[in-house]
Amino acid sequence: MGARTSDIALSLKATYARGANGVFTLAIDTQLPGAGTTAVFGVSGSGKTTLLRCVAGLEPTAVGDIRVRDRHWQRGDQRMPTHRRRVGFVFQEASLFPHLTVAGNLAFARRRANGASLASAQDLLELLGIGALTERMPHQLSGGEQQRVAIVRALLSAPELLLMDEPLASLDRQRKQEVLPYLERLTRELSIPMIYVSHQIDEVVRLADHLLLLDRGSVTAQGALRDVLLDPTAARLLGNQAGAVIEGEITGVDADWGLATLSFDGGALYLVESGLHLGQALRAHVLARDVSVALDEPKDTSVLNRLPATLVDVSDDTAPGFSLLTFNTGSTRFMSRVSRRSVTQLALTPGATVWLQIKSAALLR
Amino acid sequence: MIPFSDADLGAIWLTIRLATTVTLLLMLLGTPLAWWLARTHSAWRGPVNALVALPLVLPPTVIGFYFLLALGPDGPIGALTNTLGLGYLAFTFWGLVVASTVYSLPFVVQPIQNAFEAIGDRPFEVAATLGAGSLDRFISVALPLARPGFVSAAVLGFAHTVGEFGVVLMIGGNIPDETRVVSVQIYDHVEALDYVGAHWLSGTMVVFSFVVLCLLYVTQRRSRSSGLNFGR
Numbered sequence: 001m002g003a004r005t006s007d008i009a010l011s012l013k014a015t016y017a018r019g020a021n022g023v024f025t026l027a028i029d030t031q032l033p034g035a036g037t038t039a040v041f042g043v044s045g046s047g048k049t050t051l052l053r054c055v056a057g058l059e060p061t062a063v064g065d066i067r068v069r070d071r072h073w074q075r076g077d078q079r080m081p082t083h084r085r086r087v088g089f090v091f092q093e094a095s096l097f098p099h100l101t102v103a104g105n106l107a108f109a110r111r112r113a114n115g116a117s118l119a120s121a122q123d124l125l126e127l128l129g130i131g132a133l134t135e136r137m138p139h140q141l142s143g144g145e146q147q148r149v150a151i152v153r154a155l156l157s158a159p160e161l162l163l164m165d166e167p168l169a170s171l172d173r174q175r176k177q178e179v180l181p182y183l184e185r186l187t188r189e190l191s192i193p194m195i196y197v198s199h200q201i202d203e204v205v206r207l208a209d210h211l212l213l214l215d216r217g218s219v220t221a222q223g224a225l226r227d228v229l230l231d232p233t234a235a236r237l238l239g240n241q242a243g244a245v246i247e248g249e250i251t252g253v254d255a256d257w258g259l260a261t262l263s264f265d266g267g268a269l270y271l272v273e274s275g276l277h278l279g280q281a282l283r284a285h286v287l288a289r290d291v292s293v294a295l296d297e298p299k300d301t302s303v304l305n306r307l308p309a310t311l312v313d314v315s316d317d318t319a320p321g322f323s324l325l326t327f328n329t330g331s332t333r334f335m336s337r338v339s340r341r342s343v344t345q346l347a348l349t350p351g352a353t354v355w356l357q358i359k360s361a362a363l364l365r
Numbered sequence: 366m367i368p369f370s371d372a373d374l375g376a377i378w379l380t381i382r383l384a385t386t387v388t389l390l391l392m393l394l395g396t397p398l399a400w401w402l403a404r405t406h407s408a409w410r411g412p413v414n415a416l417v418a419l420p421l422v423l424p425p426t427v428i429g430f431y432f433l434l435a436l437g438p439d440g441p442i443g444a445l446t447n448t449l450g451l452g453y454l455a456f457t458f459w460g461l462v463v464a465s466t467v468y469s470l471p472f473v474v475q476p477i478q479n480a481f482e483a484i485g486d487r488p489f490e491v492a493a494t495l496g497a498g499s500l501d502r503f504i505s506v507a508l509p510l511a512r513p514g515f516v517s518a519a520v521l522g523f524a525h526t527v528g529e530f531g532v533v534l535m536i537g538g539n540i541p542d543e544t545r546v547v548s549v550q551i552y553d554h555v556e557a558l559d560y561v562g563a564h565w566l567s568g569t570m571v572v573f574s575f576v577v578l579c580l581l582y583v584t585q586r587r588s589r590s591s592g593l594n595f596g597r
Contacts, residue, residue: 056490056494057493058490058493058494081493081498082490082493082494083492083493083494083495083496083497083498083499083501084496085494087494088494089490089491089494091487091490091491093487095487095488095491097488097491097492097506097510098510099509099510099512108492108495108497108505109495109496112495112496112497112501113496153495154494154495157494157495157496
């Protein structure tokens with residue numbers, strides 16, 4: 001097969017009756033990196049949760065092969081029972097054991113990890129900011145706190161693979177903003193590979209290194225986050241959330257104007273942000289709808305960020321009347337969503353040299 | 366002054382012994398049965414559920430009648446107990462235990478089963494992903510989460526056994542300190558027109574049953590599954 005034993009190989013098929021509409025089939029044959037965070041993105045009903053449950057061994061009808069690094073979790077219909085798989089699963093609802101305190105919930109996981117814990121409970125509690133809550137019962141915690149405890153609990157079982165099924169979906173916006181930074185720290189500081197299911201692109205671009213798109217039970221695109229986001233399939237799936245991820249470093253801070261400069265290969269962007277420091281590595285999300293195109297450098301404009309770029313691809317958007325354009329500046333790529341009429345009027349064809357005006361960039365980390 | 370005669374006290378003591386024995390037996394037998402009924406997808410689930418619920422609707426005399434036949438020399442249970450050197454169980458304390466166990470079965474199985482079903486799949490899935498095997502999941506997740514169901518089951522099993530009459534009359538007869546339980550003793554008092562004796566025992570039963578049920582409802586008010594959602 002030529003497969004590396006450091007990655008995660010999934011070759012799965014599972015079929016389910018779905019109401020009167022016939023059947024839903026999940027058919028996956030893919031390999032995921034054995035390190036970093038892979039986001040599985042798709043609309044509701046695309047099979048994201050089913051995929052995670054198959055990997056964890058919670059779907060008894062799934063057939064196929066699952067290999068996590070050098071360990072086979074499933075071969076054909078021979079499956080290792082869930083409790084023998086070194087898997088951590090964070091469900092959509094925190095699902096803490098209601099009869100146990102926070103400490104009891106954590107001890108439940110640690111006792112069954114056979115001393116293999118990769119991090120001390122105290123470190124993880126500090127990392128997720130719940131060190132003071134250990135004597136509480138689950139019902140005394142907020143939704144965000146419960147979910148953070150559930151994450152620590154999953155980690156204390158010393159998993160070789162961490163599965164997260166929309167852990168923020170059951171939280172309101174405020175709670176979500178409270179948990180997201182902890183998840184970010186987690187993805188940076190832990191060495192366990194993670195599969196993160198979501199239908200929220202803002203979570204995906206903040207957390208993932210690798211992206212797998214799922215549509216009606218099949219993989220439609222997969223690869224490095226930056227590349228897949230620029231794939232027209234992904235862009236169409238994302239609609240007006242389509243965009244590019246820019247990775248760079250802060251090379252200038254101007255306190256007077258409240259600006260920071262994010263430099264990347266091929267240019268630099270001004271960010272209206274305070275609290276950034278020189279040398280900081282950052283990721284920014286530039287939505288295609290926030291990028292407009294001009295043939296000459298726009299001079300009299302309030303738009304701060306203007307970059308020369310080369311057009312590399314033109315493709316149709318799902319919204320009628322719109323085109324998706326992909327541009328290069330250096331090795332960095334941007335995406336723009338403009339009307340088809342403008343594409344024709346400006347004679348935008350691959351190879352054209354243009355100026356991009358970038359109205360905003362969301363800072364990710 | 367104690368209002369109870371020695372025969373009354375003997376009947377009370379016998380009733381407590383019988384109900385305690387039956388309750389313990391039912392908790393042991395009923396828990397795995399309730400677990401199976403709550404978790405299985407087998408086609409046998411329906412018929413077994415119906416079988417368990419049968420004592421709720423059958424007249425106690427019907428159950429007593431068939432047990433009388435089964436426990437006797439020509440019955441399967443009688444043949445078994447005789448082969449084991451236990452003799453025949455009809456008109457003995459242990460015969461009452463056997464029949465009462467079946468008679469009170471739904472009162473123990475159903476609350477436990479309801480409590481298990483109320484847990485849902487999720488806690489067991491969580492426990493499995495945390496490394497807990499099936500026995501471990503049963504002991505460390507199912508049992509503690511179903512605790513209110515076990516309390517209901519024990520109380521109802523005990524109280525229902527204390528209150529039985531028809532089954533006892535059919536297979537136990539009326540042997541002092543062996544099969545003459547409180548309900549039979551009350552019947553005897555009434556037959557003998559000893560209404561004072563009947564009042565004392567009957568009143569005690571009313572107070573006992575009320576206090577027990579009161580405790581059950583008050584302590585379980587906040588729990589999700591009390592299992593008391595069926596009549597008799």
